[in-house]
Amino acid sequence: MTEANLQSAALTGNRVVVFSDLDGALLDHDGYSFEAAKPALAALAKHGIPIVAISSKTLHELEAIAPEIGLSEAMIAENGAVIKFSDGMIDRAVSRVAIWEVLDTLSEDLRSSMQCFCDMETEEISDLTGLDNTSAARAAMREATEPFLWHGDEAGLEMIGAKLALKDLQIVQGGRFFHIVPPRDKAAAMKIMLAQFEEQPESWALGDGPNDLGMLLAAKRGALIANPHLDTRSLLPDDHCLYLSSREGAAGWCDAIAVFLEG
Ligand SMILES: [Mg+2]
Incomplete structure (x- = not known):
């Protein structure tokens, strides 16, 4: 065309x-x-x-x-x-703090296999996304979701999903990251x-x-x-x-x- x-x-x-x-x-x-x-x-x-x-x-x-x-x-x-x-x-469908409260209940094994935006400095987000520092800082300013990289196995991911489901939250896969999101x-x-x-x-x-x-x-x-x-x-x-x-x-x-x- x-x-x-x-x-x-x-x-x-x-x-x-x-x-x-x-x-x-x-x-x-x-x-x-x-x-x-x-x-x-x-x-x-x-x-x-x-x-x-x-x-x-x-x-x-x-x-x-x-x-x-x-x-x-x-x-x-x-x-x-x-x-x-x-x-x-x-x-906003949910507060980000409500997501962090669920993350705090995960076993150390599961939690350490997650690399969440809230765990990273702006420079790390910049390196992972290719965004410059200003853009990476904007990307870090989440309001209702938590993106993460997963370094564990499928079963571990399912266990986290089950924990999140108890609070009406779920995991979806985006282009580069997984995202913890509300049902909306x-x-x-x-x-x-x-x-x-x-x-x-x-x-x-x-x-x-x-x-x-x-x-x-x-x-x-x-x-x-x-x-x-x-x-x-x-x-x-x-x-x-x-x-x-x-x-x-x-x-x-x-x-x-x-x-x-x-x-
Ligand atoms: Mg896309």
């Missing part, structure tokens, strides 16, 4: 809101570039279609990058756990955001990870962006109607928006 196709693409029917994952989707998995998505971003802007970021990133991270990319001021952070509405109101996932947060509109808009959702699938399947139109690091496609139900991009990251995102704009 060329830039010329995107510019001429006609959009008919309902008002649309795009819900987009960032890392590995609108932003390339390596390097965080959105250069290849620019033709699609321009086309969406031309049609007045807002893009709500829906990401594992924190609100502080999203607010820092939203103006450059042209994202909506309404945004969904921390995998759905934190919602910022267009009027600036913020809703991206799909649930998207529905809450959509309910704020007086006239129900059409939802388009894009993402690349297993934690995006619920959102992609719940949206009116969903696009799974190819990611060589994640085996997400094998998790799809046989009867799905998602657009599957062949290109990765921002280029695949651009292809998906071009197809959606064509109708």
